[in-house]
Amino acid sequence: MLSLNPFKLLRQEQADSQQSRRKQQIRADIAARIDEPLLWVTAALVLLGVVMVFSASIALPESPKYSNYSSTHFLTRHVISLIVALALALITYAVPVAQWQRLAPWLFLLGLLLLVLVLVPGIGKTVLGAQRWIPLPFFSLQPSELMKVFVVLYVADYTVRKQDHMQRVRKGILPMGAAVMLVGVLLMLEPDLGAFIVICAIAAGMLFLGGINAKLFVGLIVAALSSFVMVISLSEFRRQRIFAYMDPFHPDHVSGKGYQLSQSLIAFGRGEFSGVGLGGSVEKMHYLPEPHTDFLLAVIGEELGLVGVLIVILLMFWLVRRIFEIGRQAIALDQTFAGLMAYGIALWLGVQSFINMGVNLGVLPTKGLTLPLMSFGGTALLCNLVVIGMALRVDSDNRRLMRGGR
Numbered sequence: 001m002l003s004l005n006p007f008k009l010l011r012q013e014q015a016d017s018q019q020s021r022r023k024q025q026i027r028a029d030i031a032a033r034i035d036e037p038l039l040w041v042t043a044a045l046v047l048l049g050v051v052m053v054f055s056a057s058i059a060l061p062e063s064p065k066y067s068n069y070s071s072t073h074f075l076t077r078h079v080i081s082l083i084v085a086l087a088l089a090l091i092t093y094a095v096p097v098a099q100w101q102r103l104a105p106w107l108f109l110l111g112l113l114l115l116v117l118v119l120v121p122g123i124g125k126t127v128l129g130a131q132r133w134i135p136l137p138f139f140s141l142q143p144s145e146l147m148k149v150f151v152v153l154y155v156a157d158y159t160v161r162k163q164d165h166m167q168r169v170r171k172g173i174l175p176m177g178a179a180v181m182l183v184g185v186l187l188m189l190e191p192d193l194g195a196f197i198v199i200c201a202i203a204a205g206m207l208f209l210g211g212i213n214a215k216l217f218v219g220l221i222v223a224a225l226s227s228f229v230m231v232i233s234l235s236e237f238r239r240q241r242i243f244a245y246m247d248p249f250h251p252d253h254v255s256g257k258g259y260q261l262s263q264s265l266i267a268f269g270r271g272e273f274s275g276v277g278l279g280g281s282v283e284k285m286h287y288l289p290e291p292h293t294d295f296l297l298a299v300i301g302e303e304l305g306l307v308g309v310l311i312v313i314l315l316m317f318w319l320v321r322r323i324f325e326i327g328r329q330a331i332a333l334d335q336t337f338a339g340l341m342a343y344g345i346a347l348w349l350g351v352q353s354f355i356n357m358g359v360n361l362g363v364l365p366t367k368g369l370t371l372p373l374m375s376f377g378g379t380a381l382l383c384n385l386v387v388i389g390m391a392l393r394v395d396s397d398n399r400r401l402m403r404g405g406r
Helices: 006-033 036-057 073-094 097-117 143-161 169-188 193-209 214-233 236-246 259-271 296-332 336-361 378-402
Strands: 125-127 130-135
Touching: 006 378, 036 073, 036 296, 036 378, 073 378, 097 143, 097 169, 097 336, 097 378, 130 143, 143 169, 143 193, 143 336, 143 378, 169 193, 169 214, 193 214, 193 336, 214 236, 259 296, 259 336, 296 336, 296 378, 336 378
Parallel strands: none
Antiparallel strands: 125 130
């Protein structure tokens, strides 16, 4: 017969209880350091993006352009990019915010160097008339996406360093304006007007939130808008896009510059309220060009309907709003650089999402920008998750300071 030792059973129960309390404490510590809702919303957008990239790209190998690819080619590459991006996001989360501030000027110079290299014949790769990628052994690097991260860091650092001069044009605004214009010139040589618009919005928004004089800010916006109008008016290609945007179904546009927009609107029309069902899109069958990148939202609208589109919009809105709140908390805790960095991340994700959604829905002229966290694109996905890691680090530091930490 087995004899049960009551003291041994009591010790075992106490050990199990202590282990359970330790696990609960670890979970509580993690919850106290990490914004779990922000993680879950990010995960929801990323996972929905994986599903929709697969759905949007599964038929692409049937076209001559992608005839050498398998039906899972883009899904496999997207998942590999996601794994690498998650690893880099974890590393980014572990880097102190002060270290990013020290590196900001050097990273900005690195971004300028990469933007120059991508224009060098034999180094940059041209796709559909745009020279935006540097081919590497396992993937293609898009410097304009990295530059968005570097601009966020640089403008935050510049605003902190020049805080006493932000009300002056010569010492405060002109140097930053010159830096952004240099980036703009390099981007327009690719050309990549979409990335330039996003970077200008990031810089202008951060300067405004950093305390720039209201009159100077208005002047800056007027100058920027005038520059964009001039760029568009001097380009026959861009003027045609504007005309096509105004009437995409006109016989002169529907098979030309208005083709993408007209097919996108047809996709939303087919989706109606609840969609035709996952995988049931017709527009992705070689009607809508590149449905897995710039026009992923149109495929979502067709397959998941208005419900799916509203879910994406609400999740993205919540994400951007939460990161703005993280920045506000950091500013309130006298962590100016961290707060401005969070503001810049929120501006980037918010502005680019707004432009992508506006283009898909016909609210804005057609412009090549991906939907953050969701569209196919290795460098874009990597940069999106890296800045989410930065935002989570700022939030973690905020929580520690509010608990009385240093």
